[in-house]
Amino acid sequence: MKYLDEYRDRRAAERYARILQTLAKNPWTVMEICGGQTHAIVRFGLDQLIPKTISLVHGPGCPVCVTPLELIDRAIAIARKPEVIFCSFGDMLRVPGSQSSLQEARAQGADVRVVYSPLDAVELARQTPQRQVVFFAVGFETTAPMSAMAASLARRSGLKNFSLLVAHVLVPPAMEAILSSPDNKVQGFLAAGHVCTISGCAEYAPLAAKYRVPIVVTGFEPLDILQGLAMLVRQLERGQCEVQNQYARSVRAGGNAAAQALLHEVYEPCLRQWRGIGPIPASGLRLREAFADLDAEQRFEVAQIAAAEPKDCLAGEVLRGLRKPHECPAFGALCTPEHPLGAPMVSSEGACAAYHRYHRGGEKVSA
Amino acid sequence: MKEPGLTCPVPHEPGGTVTLAHGSGGRLMHRLIRDIFLAAFPDPALREAHDGAILDPSQDRLAFTTDSFVIRPIFFPGGDIGSLAVHGTANDLAMCGAQPLYLSCGCILEEGLSLEALATVARSMAAAAAEIGLRIVTGDTKVVERGKGDGIYLNTAGVGRVIAAQPIRPDRVRPGDVVIVSGDVGAHGAAVLSVREGLKFETELKSDACHLWPQVRELLESEADVRCLRDLTRGGLATALNEIAQTAGLCVRADESSIPVRPAVAGACEMFGLDPLYMACEGRFAAFVPPHDCERALAALQDAGAAPVVIGEVLPEPRGEVRLTTRIGVERALDMLSGEQLPRIC
Numbered sequence: 001m002k003y004l005d006e007y008r009d010r011r012a013a014e015r016y017a018r019i020l021q022t023l024a025k026n027p028w029t030v031m032e033i034c035g036g037q038t039h040a041i042v043r044f045g046l047d048q049l050i051p052k053t054i055s056l057v058h059g060p061g062c063p064v065c066v067t068p069l070e071l072i073d074r075a076i077a078i079a080r081k082p083e084v085i086f087c088s089f090g091d092m093l094r095v096p097g098s099q100s101s102l103q104e105a106r107a108q109g110a111d112v113r114v115v116y117s118p119l120d121a122v123e124l125a126r127q128t129p130q131r132q133v134v135f136f137a138v139g140f141e142t143t144a145p146m147s148a149m150a151a152s153l154a155r156r157s158g159l160k161n162f163s164l165l166v167a168h169v170l171v172p173p174a175m176e177a178i179l180s181s182p183d184n185k186v187q188g189f190l191a192a193g194h195v196c197t198i199s200g201c202a203e204y205a206p207l208a209a210k211y212r213v214p215i216v217v218t219g220f221e222p223l224d225i226l227q228g229l230a231m232l233v234r235q236l237e238r239g240q241c242e243v244q245n246q247y248a249r250s251v252r253a254g255g256n257a258a259a260q261a262l263l264h265e266v267y268e269p270c271l272r273q274w275r276g277i278g279p280i281p282a283s284g285l286r287l288r289e290a291f292a293d294l295d296a297e298q299r300f301e302v303a304q305i306a307a308a309e310p311k312d313c314l315a316g317e318v319l320r321g322l323r324k325p326h327e328c329p330a331f332g333a334l335c336t337p338e339h340p341l342g343a344p345m346v347s348s349e350g351a352c353a354a355y356h357r358y359h360r361g362g363e364k365v366s367a
Numbered sequence: 368m369k370e371p372g373l374t375c376p377v378p379h380e381p382g383g384t385v386t387l388a389h390g391s392g393g394r395l396m397h398r399l400i401r402d403i404f405l406a407a408f409p410d411p412a413l414r415e416a417h418d419g420a421i422l423d424p425s426q427d428r429l430a431f432t433t434d435s436f437v438i439r440p441i442f443f444p445g446g447d448i449g450s451l452a453v454h455g456t457a458n459d460l461a462m463c464g465a466q467p468l469y470l471s472c473g474c475i476l477e478e479g480l481s482l483e484a485l486a487t488v489a490r491s492m493a494a495a496a497a498e499i500g501l502r503i504v505t506g507d508t509k510v511v512e513r514g515k516g517d518g519i520y521l522n523t524a525g526v527g528r529v530i531a532a533q534p535i536r537p538d539r540v541r542p543g544d545v546v547i548v549s550g551d552v553g554a555h556g557a558a559v560l561s562v563r564e565g566l567k568f569e570t571e572l573k574s575d576a577c578h579l580w581p582q583v584r585e586l587l588e589s590e591a592d593v594r595c596l597r598d599l600t601r602g603g604l605a606t607a608l609n610e611i612a613q614t615a616g617l618c619v620r621a622d623e624s625s626i627p628v629r630p631a632v633a634g635a636c637e638m639f640g641l642d643p644l645y646m647a648c649e650g651r652f653a654a655f656v657p658p659h660d661c662e663r664a665l666a667a668l669q670d671a672g673a674a675p676v677v678i679g680e681v682l683p684e685p686r687g688e689v690r691l692t693t694r695i696g697v698e699r700a701l702d703m704l705s706g707e708q709l710p711r712i713c
Contacts, residue, residue, distance in 0.1 A: 002630075004637060008694045008695065009695075010624070010696045013695035014695070036640075043642075043693070043699075044694065044695050045695065045697025046697070048697045048698075049695065049696075049697055116566050348640065348708075358699050358700055359699070359700060
């Protein structure tokens, strides 16, 4: 397929593997932020192609994985209300809350529907004025503009029966949380290309300078990731800590100004709990005062629902790059995609699910 | 075979819908059967209006299978639930090396289904059956209340005459066998996706649904030793290969770059973050043949109009696993999916 096969070319991949072999003189621990990158790495076997001295750890860039337990519980509480049609991306349905999941709520009679765009939920609200339509707004800077658009559209068309349960999160504060942790192992980042397509690269320069880590904004195809790694390792070997853009065919330094304006109009940063990681200041988005009446947490009075995470799931350590999925004792035994203990085993972008699918549980994975 | 006077569909009331009364067993139901099913299915065995069909298999070995169809939407590019219900069951028989002969048709209709749609489905079943001389010889209709069904559910059971001289089944697969795929994969799944509520996108994609029997017959007549056949339906190629590897207790090694995927399918999969190797096909199968019969098998399939490709081979170890050499030359497990593939969030 044009513009795709070129980035999956075997010879070019092998050439980059050789370049990395030459470049990497020291052992390095590198984190790819986005679950989509994790998925590509294990799907194409990039982790087996690169030098053993480069350790890839998988970052928190999976929206399903980091949505806190209490928001899942609140989602289920809202979905169970008879007047509600609860709309969500499909991935969220199987994520275990503290008691059950949206999927189980649906089986018990809740009206939970999978949508592929927040705008579909707005349309549904328009068509069913007698019901309350709630959209579960999860995701990073990539999906937040779409839900902001939905909020803006609902406001402009005066819809009274549409609201949002907002769980949006932002990448740079999460990177800072990882870097500032005393047990941090990450020495360089492959930043998430799609996130930067929206928000640009400006936010990364202070991080790179403050923590002295190189950051390479990277795409999602095998050659993108290999090239991003080569750029990162070159910096690491030279002791540089710059922000570079590998994914220039999609990412402009300033990002997408229209999307940013929409985000700013509808949302403002807030403290957010990350599943497995904990609270991170200014890492979430909430509706601004002007849009507060679209807040499903207020409308359905679920904001008081709290939850504590189970102890036997080590998802937090996986999401912070302290542990690989198969190093968790529950991996593949107690915790499988059929019976997930934690969210990273559920989502297609989750590191645990990717390892389980492509590495078959007990199989050796390069360290 | 045709009885005069009954083959012309009696026009059903325009704009009519299925009602619960159509399932009552009374006059309305008989009218529905007469106007829609008997009008579409002209088989004398069905016209006997008996409780069952009497078949005459003589000395033949028979293959017998059943399948249910719950696809949404019921009409999609390249087919509908009716043609699918015929192709699906007939193809299961073909995968046993059997010529499909007889089919049953069980319908569960939801109150409110338009009679026009039902008639279209019935005609489409009849046309699909006629393609390979398959006879629809018995049937049943039930109606459920509005909201308790999804328009129409079909079940078809099929009987076929086994033509293959050697048994065709996974335990006959041997290390060294080559794996042939009969054509490009994933078009059915992608075509259905393209018209699904909330996902609609413009494409010229059509389902690959078709009868596999003509290709299988050609393969059997070539006298290649066909060890095993498997159609690539739910779960796609990856699932089919895993099923064979597990049942045979052998390893199937496949080469990703040799697996044919047409650009429109690859594009749709990229857009939604889906893997074409897990996308359903309704007109593709995998054949396992010994290496010395490979050329013969490929030629036979080409003669039958297929575009076969060798995608892999059978190895003794690791038992029960499928190994995939990725496009960049690294080997990894190709596992079964634990559930449905879900379009990605971002």
